[in-house]
Amino acid sequence: xxxxxxxxxxxxxxxxxxxxxxxxxxxxxxxxxxxxxxxxxxxxxxxxxxxxxxxxxxxxxxxxxxxxxxxxxxxxxxxxxxxxxxxxxxxxxxxxxxxxxxxxxxxxxxxxxxxxxxxxxxxxxxxxxxxxxxxxxxxxxxxxxxxxxxxxxxxxxxxxxxxxxxxxxxxxxxxxxxxxxxxxxxxxxxxxxxxxxxxxxxxxxxxxxxxxxxxxxxxxxxxxxxxxxxxxxxxxxxxxxxxxxxxxxxxxxxxxxxxxxxxxxxxxxxxxxxxxxxx
Amino acid sequence: xxxxxxxxxxxxxxxxxxxxxxxxxxxxxxxxxxxxxxxxxxxxxxxxxxxxxxxxxxxxxxxxxxxxxxxxxxxxxxxxxxxxxxxxxxxxxxxxxxxxxxxxxxxxxxxxxxxxxxxxxxxxxxxxxxxxxxxxxxxxxxxxxxxxxxxxxxxxxxxxxxxxxxxxxxxxxxxxxxxxxxxxxxxxxxxxxxxxxxxxxxxxxxxxxxxxxxxxxxxxxxxxxxxxxxxxxxxxxxxxxxxxxxxxxxxxxxxxxxxxxxxxxxxxxxxxxxxxxxxxxxxxxxxxxxxxxxxxxxxxxxxxxxxxxxxxxxxxxxxxxxxxxxxxxxxxxxxxxxxxxxxxxxxxxxxxxxxxxxxxxxxxxxxxxxxxxxxxxxxxxxxxxxxxxxxxxxxxxxxxxxxxxxxxxxxxxxxxxxxxxxxxxxxxxxxxxxxxxxxxxxxxxxxxxxxxxxxxxxxx
Numbered sequence: 253x254x255x256x257x258x259x260x261x262x263x264x265x266x267x268x269x270x271x272x273x274x275x276x277x278x279x280x281x282x283x284x285x286x287x288x289x290x291x292x293x294x295x296x297x298x299x300x301x302x303x304x305x306x307x308x309x310x311x312x313x314x315x316x317x318x319x320x321x322x323x324x325x326x327x328x329x330x331x332x333x334x335x336x337x338x339x340x341x342x343x344x345x346x347x348x349x350x351x352x353x354x355x356x357x358x359x360x361x362x363x364x365x366x367x368x369x370x371x372x373x374x375x376x377x378x379x380x381x382x383x384x385x386x387x388x389x390x391x392x393x394x395x396x397x398x399x400x401x402x403x404x405x406x407x408x409x410x411x412x413x414x415x416x417x418x419x420x421x422x423x424x425x426x427x428x429x430x431x432x433x434x435x436x437x438x439x440x441x442x443x444x445x446x447x448x449x450x451x452x453x454x455x456x457x458x459x460x461x462x463x464x465x466x467x468x469x470x471x472x473x474x475x476x477x478x479x480x481x482x483x484x485x486x487x488x489x490x491x492x493x494x495x496x497x498x499x500x501x502x503x504x505x506x507x508x509x510x511x512x513x514x515x516x517x518x519x520x521x522x523x524x525x526x527x528x529x530x531x
Numbered sequence: 532x533x534x535x536x537x538x539x540x541x542x543x544x545x546x547x548x549x550x551x552x553x554x555x556x557x558x559x560x561x562x563x564x565x566x567x568x569x570x571x572x573x574x575x576x577x578x579x580x581x582x583x584x585x586x587x588x589x590x591x592x593x594x595x596x597x598x599x600x601x602x603x604x605x606x607x608x609x610x611x612x613x614x615x616x617x618x619x620x621x622x623x624x625x626x627x628x629x630x631x632x633x634x635x636x637x638x639x640x641x642x643x644x645x646x647x648x649x650x651x652x653x654x655x656x657x658x659x660x661x662x663x664x665x666x667x668x669x670x671x672x673x674x675x676x677x678x679x680x681x682x683x684x685x686x687x688x689x690x691x692x693x694x695x696x697x698x699x700x701x702x703x704x705x706x707x708x709x710x711x712x713x714x715x716x717x718x719x720x721x722x723x724x725x726x727x728x729x730x731x732x733x734x735x736x737x738x739x740x741x742x743x744x745x746x747x748x749x750x751x752x753x754x755x756x757x758x759x760x761x762x763x764x765x766x767x768x769x770x771x772x773x774x775x776x777x778x779x780x781x782x783x784x785x786x787x788x789x790x791x792x793x794x795x796x797x798x799x800x801x802x803x804x805x806x807x808x809x810x811x812x813x814x815x816x817x818x819x820x821x822x823x824x825x826x827x828x829x830x831x832x833x834x835x836x837x838x839x840x841x842x843x844x845x846x847x848x849x850x851x852x853x854x855x856x857x858x859x860x861x862x863x864x865x866x867x868x869x870x871x872x873x874x875x876x877x878x879x880x881x882x883x884x885x886x887x888x889x890x891x892x893x894x895x896x897x898x899x900x901x902x903x904x905x906x907x908x909x910x911x912x913x914x915x916x917x918x919x920x921x922x923x924x925x926x927x928x929x930x931x932x933x934x935x936x937x938x939x940x941x942x943x944x945x946x947x948x949x950x951x952x953x954x955x956x957x958x959x960x961x962x963x964x965x966x967x968x969x970x971x972x973x974x975x976x977x978x979x980x981x982x983x984x985x986x987x988x989x990x991x
Contacts, residue, residue: 473787474770511781
């Protein structure tokens with residue numbers, strides 16, 4: 253069992269938890285993910301590692317409440333234990349040799365982008381972070397990004413905080429103003445990553461995206477997480493989760509993610525009703 | 532006087548039209564009377580070809596004699612000397628090509644129902660045994676076993692019986708490997724698997740789930756943590772696809788994914804949090820036991836029509852005869868000499884049909900089987916809303932990519948020196964599908980057993 257040591261609400265739909273998992277903490281690197289089950293009979297879901305503390309033996313996860321499992325997880329509290337917590341899975345973000353990078357985060361994807369930005373900053377790389385949210389009340393990790401970024405662009409869709417507009421607007425502006433990046437790393441909704449990749453393609457800037465498809469085991473066994481990259485089928489769990497954004501078939505990936513939508517909605521409603529009744 | 536009936540006592544089973552709508556076990560098992568009657572068919576011949584036909588060399592005439600004498604617990608004890616998972620093997624071993632395939636009674640008539648008797652003895656023990664389990668005295672030497680499937684569990688059991696301090700590292704949240712994620716409940720109830728694993732725990736085997744060797748720990752970490760030898764039984768986990776257009780459409784599954792959702796994650800139960808697509812017409816591509824399992828699961832999940840699509844003829848189907856027969860009885864439609872060329876999707880990228888060509892058999896290929904050749908102008912469409920690819924698996928790369936000096940072949944299988952399972956790394960042994968590529972439960976158990984003996988020699 254894996255104890256929840258800390259729980260903090262970052263915004264109305266996004267929660268941070270520190271989980272006691274020394275074996276995972278010992279090996280975790282930015283860019284990798286874990287698979288958890290809240291309880292016996294629960295579903296296996298992948299979540300990207302948001303942070304880790306090797307000494308304390310903890311791994312931080314940040315999740316958005318989008319379905320039955322994340323709803324259940326959000327109802328768990330400090331001191332409660334998760335049934336399963338396995339990892340770290342996937343390949344770590346490649347950071348070696350990078351001198352100047354634009355890190356683009358969208359929504360809860362910022363939780364995954366943050367450890368990457370932090371690691372780049374720690375190895376002496378110049379980091380420009382562009383983070384985007386729908387509105388002010390959904391902003392997360394602002395101070396954390398500030399601490400590890402040489403430049404931070406805060407974007408909101410409705411202009412209620414930072415600059416109004418999309419992350420791609422800010423990225424384009426930076427590039428047009430003469431900033432030269434070795435790489436752009438984009439993590440967020442698939443649609444955002446698709447447009448970031450389309451933007452950077454015009455400039456020929458290498459772009460890495462982090463894919464988060466439906467997955468069961470996370471070790472290469474089921475193949476459910478497959479996606480098309482450069483015309484070839486890849487498994488996000490063992491070949492990724494990070495891929496060259498100019499080669500990923502984003503439309504197919506978006507389609508595959510929606511495969512169980514009706515089931516997921518039904519389960520989510522059932523779970524919410526259950527918690528309502530308990531109250 | 533032996534029972535000279537030419538036929539085996541038939542296995543009581545659920546009726547096909549009943550069982551193809553539920554996930555309860557198909558075969559119901561012998562009664563005591565049936566078991567004694569069947570046991571009396573054994574001639575106790577001197578050569579004992581059956582024992583040589585068994586990958587783990589169970590004293591088959593020995594345990595059958597005990598059943599004939601109505602000493603059912605004694606029969607179990609004889610089996611348990613050689614096998615760590617008797618209730619499992621009695622159900623899933625391909626006896627027709629092993630012990631029963633060489634049984635003298637099979638020369639004229641049917642062989643002795645060895646598998647059914649093994650199952651009977653194991654089930655009797657599981658239902659009736661109340662005694663204390665003898666836990667062997669520890670010799671203090673630590674051995675790590677990677678993978679809690681048939682190979683790993685057998686290796687762990689044999690080493691624990693010799694006093695080793697064995698820890699099994701399992702990547703999933705539940706021990707059992709293919710016995711829990713692959714083979715369906717109706718063929719191998721999961722309560723039986725968990726009972727067998729509890730039996731191993733009772734003799735001192737430790738099982739650590741959620742430990743992905745190659746990620747959470749490496750083989751080198753295990754040695755650094757004080758393990759003196761390592762057995763790799765990580766299986767052949769990576770599913771293969773055909774590389775035809777449309778394989779990434781919604782509704783195309785690998786057999787691994789389809790079966791894992793159903794068996795490990797219990798998607799067939801109303802209250803499971805894990806989804807599976809509801810299908811009306813399903814094509815399962817492939818002809819092995821895994822394909823039969825997938826097809827029979829699809830039927831039980833409510834599909835109206837389920838096809839086995841296989842490129843060779845019925846004679847070449849690699850599945851066990853019994854599985855094919857069960858599938859047919861349950862209404863699975865066999866489209867043999869048929870090969871998919873494309874999967875077609877609807878406007879929302881869900882599977883709507885599968886395009887196939889008909890095949891005919893030509894000259895024999897390197898496997899000795901007649902090579903299927905495409906028939907000119909035979910292209911046709913089968914309407915389906917789900918396709919399950921069951922065309923084999925390759926070994927998982929996680930361990931070979933993170934273990935320096937571990938030799939693998941071009942297929943990614945770990946290379947072993949000989950039957951001992953010794954790899955190119957000192958103290959590292961391997962067996963099962965990780966070495967052979969996808970094979971059977973009992974062959975993996977045989978490999979686990981040989982490796983346990985070799986590890987014992989090495990650490991003595």
